[in-house]
Amino acid sequence: MTDVIAEQRTNWAGNVTYRATALLRPTSVGEVQHLVTSTPRLTALGSTHSFNEVADTDAVQLTLTEMPPSLEIDTTRRTVRVAAGMTHAQVAAGLEARGWALGNLASLPHISTAGAVATGTHGSGVRNPSLAQAVVGLDVVRASGEVEHVSAGSESGSDAASGSGSGSLDAHRVALGALGVVTALELAIEPSFEVATTVHLDLPWDAVEEHFDAVMADAYSVSMFTAFDDRGARQVWTKHRVDEPAPSVDLVALGARRATEAVHPGENDAASVTEQGGVPGPWSERLPHFRSTFSPSTGAEIQAEYLIPAASAVPALRALRPLADLFAPLLIAAEVRTIAADTAWLAPSSGRQSVGLHFTFRRDPSAVAAAVLRIEGVLAPFDPRPHWGKVSAASPSRLHEAYPQLAAFAELARSLDPTGRFRNGFLDRTLG
Ligand SMILES: Cc1cc2nc3c(=O)[nH]c(=O)nc-3n(C[C@H](O)[C@H](O)[C@H](O)COP(=O)(O)OP(=O)(O)OC[C@H]3O[C@@H](n4cnc5c(N)ncnc54)[C@H](O)[C@@H]3O)c2cc1C
Missing domain, CATH: 3.30.465.10 (Uridine Diphospho-n-acetylenolpyruvylglucosamine Reductase; domain 3)
Structure with missing residues (x-):
């Protein structure tokens, strides 16, 4: 149940090389309990899809992949x-x-x-x-x-x-x-419910700005993709629950074109996306953009994302548009989504109706770091909360401003884990 690491392992995207010295693979809850008490410091590892060091450690990682599914x-x-x-x-x-x-x-x-x-x-x-x-x-x-x-x-x-x-x-x-x-x-x-995904192309910026709230609320789940350039929202994915009233915003009348064949939001083959074209299908095969049987992309990417109050979405999009030239060589896709308010202390949408501004960049760490700094500068007036699983330049004090319950969370973590068994570098920096 323990692998001592002989070769280098990375996260899914390959931009973080794990420093962990061993990978524990318990097969039962009893084994997890034993490993936790017999290991001075360990970090749980999920499916390695985060883009930062949140799941890394210089001690030991523990994965639940060998536990029986139930x-x-x-x-x-x-x-x-x-x-x-x-x-x-x-x-x-x-x-x-x-x-x-x-x-x-x-x-x-x-x-x-x-x-x-x-x-x-x-x-x-x-x-x-x-x-x-x-x-x-x-x-x-x-x-x-x-x-x-x-x-x-x-x-x-x-x-x-x-x-x-x-x-x-x-x-x-x-x-x-x-x-x-x-x-x-x-x-x-x-x-269970059914969902039908329809994609429109090239919704102009003036329509995005004037009708943003109506478009994003027009179906159960709506995503806009943009490169912040003159094409406006290159793709608008409208995921309509078929047991709800049909979408009523006419995107064609607003200047978009309805896609006639499947499109990928980035640069990969459209075979990897879930079915589009308004064909109803189960929620499990429509709500994700990507099919579970394909890789969503080559993985040679780095993502960043910020959640801002929903009311700031249009001014924030306008503020980001001057960065289009900076983005051009680096950006694979940017996605705009809405997220309802959460009650979780550390959810990026905690306590506020939110819009997520997401960036998938090519895997060029230094260029991405520079772009992220520029984005965070532009978004600063909009009180952005960085996604915990993606890259960010936010300092610990900035994170404490963005997440008002972070101090209480840090206190709780200290009281539940006084010897820092679950601490890693990311948590040391973030929680103090
Ligand atoms: C291609 C791609 C698309 C993405 N799309 C989205 C998206 O649509 N929306 C979005 O919000 N994010 C998205 N993400 C980000 C992703 O959802 C998060 O990074 C998520 O945390 C990844 O889960 P994971 O299982 O890989 O966790 P890991 O990256 O392995 O770990 C993340 C955190 O979870 C903790 N953890 C894992 N397992 C346990 C456990 N059993 N007990 C306690 N803690 C645990 C780890 O310690 C770590 O703190 C995307 C990422 C990729 C690569």
């Missing part, structure tokens, strides 16, 4: 309990086969359920919060080796805010691996 549906409570290392693709397929659905998914279904939740990963939709908001309970192996079940019912209210007690579910939803190893998650579910 999926237990409670139709009365409308919840599913899943093994935390399962990917969204596995969970979605299992739910859909039994007639159930998660409310939303990220653009790729390849990521682990625990890793997605731990960083506040989100999809799109004005009524859809981050994926962490679907968590109604979780099992976590603490630094002591004890397994604790945290749920809405087990919240310890003010204890949590003061750092004593085991903390509320909202503290645990987006926890960056700092509060323990999550071995199971209970997620809210609903009856």
Whole structure:
């Protein structure tokens, strides 16, 4: 169950070479407990899809990929309990086969359920919060080796805010691996539904600016892709739930063209995207942009993303447009999404209706670092919150400004893990 690392391992994108000296692969919760208590410092690793050092350590990584998958549906409570290392693709397929659905998914279904939740990963939709908001309970192996079940019912209210007690579910939803190893998650579910994706091309900037709120709210999940150049929104993906009223904004009348064949938002073959063309299909095969059976891209990329208050979306897009020339050689795609307010302490959309401004850059770390600095300068007036799983230049003090509950979270992490068993460099820098 332990691999001593002989060769160099990287994250999925290859821009972070892990420094971990060993990779632990427990096959049961009992083994996780044993490994946690017998290892002075370790970091949980999901499916390696983060673009920064959040899942890295100079000590030991622990992955749940060898744990048995499990999926237990409670139709009365409308919840599913899943093994935390399962990917969204596995969970979605299992739910859909039994007639159930998660409310939303990220653009790729390849990521682990625990890793997605731990960083506040989100999809799109004005009524859809981050994926962490679907968590109604979780099992976590603490630094002591004890397994604790945290749920809405087990919240310890003010204890949590003061750092004593085991903390509320909202503290645990987006926890960056700092509060323990999550071995199971209970997620809210609903009856399965169908979605139809329609793509429009080249929505002009004046239409984007004038009708932004209407376009983004016109369907269950809407994404705009842009290069910030004169083409405006190069692609608008409208994911319409077929049990809801049809979209009513006429994008063609606003100057866009309806795509007549499948398009990829970046530079890859359109065979890897989920079906478009307005063909209804199950939520599990429409809400992600990319099919689970294909890689979403070559992986030679680096992503950055900032969540800003929804009301600032149009001014922020306008402010970014002068960077189009800087972006041109570097940007593969930029995506604009909406995220409903979360209650999770560290969700990038915590407490505010948000718009996500996402950038997929070519894997050129120094050019990306320079671009990220420029973006953060331009977005500074809009109170941006960097995505926890992507690159950012934000200093710890800037993160504490952006995330008002970060200090309370750091206090909670210290009280639950006094010897720093789950600490890594990323957490040391971020939590202080
Ligand atoms: C191609 C691509 C597309 C993406 N699309 C989106 C998108 O649409 N929306 C979005 O918001 N993000 C997106 N992301 C970012 C991605 O969702 C996050 O980086 C996510 O955290 C990746 O999950 P992971 O399982 O790979 O986690 P890792 O990167 O392996 O780990 C991330 C964090 O989770 C913690 N963790 C993992 N497992 C556990 C556990 N069992 N217990 C406790 N902590 C744990 C780790 O310690 C670490 O802190 C995308 C990334 C890629 C590569």
